Amino acid sequence: MKPVLIIRHVQHEGPGYLQELFDRANIPVNMICIDKGEKIPDAIEGTSGLVLMGGPMSVNDPLDWIEDEIRLVKLALAINKPVLG
Template sequence: MPPRARPRPKILIVLHQETSSPGRVGHMLLEEGFDLDIRRPPLGDELPCTLDGHAGAVVFGGPMSANDEDEFVRRETDWLQIPLKEN
């Protein structure tokens, strides 16, 4: 019986537009053996309560500012405490 393949570690990718992609960063992570967990908070995707099960996170920019009053911006900036605490 062949050995079981170990699951590939995941990287959380946070994007902000429907047509955005992780581009070269995503290609590099895939080449290094990571799976990508892509979330788009402005489109309703929730961010995880913990990064358990993820090897890291990459938060991309967008047309908004961290100072904007959009609800998803506030939730996302509040969420940044999670990876900072879990590091």
């Protein structure tokens, strides 16, 4: 199975119990940590789904990565990848 891509925005908003569920189901996970300066990937095809964690920011905030994340969500939806968050 292809990994689920989790995007974490702030350290205290990790996958928590969701990670445990993925582990029990033997679903691999790749996590992008925005709070550590990691970049949003350009493609979504190598994943089985996308999970966006929370944070104090808004989609309307002028943050460097917001447009890239919106683009990735649109890509996922366009090819019927599951998106949570």
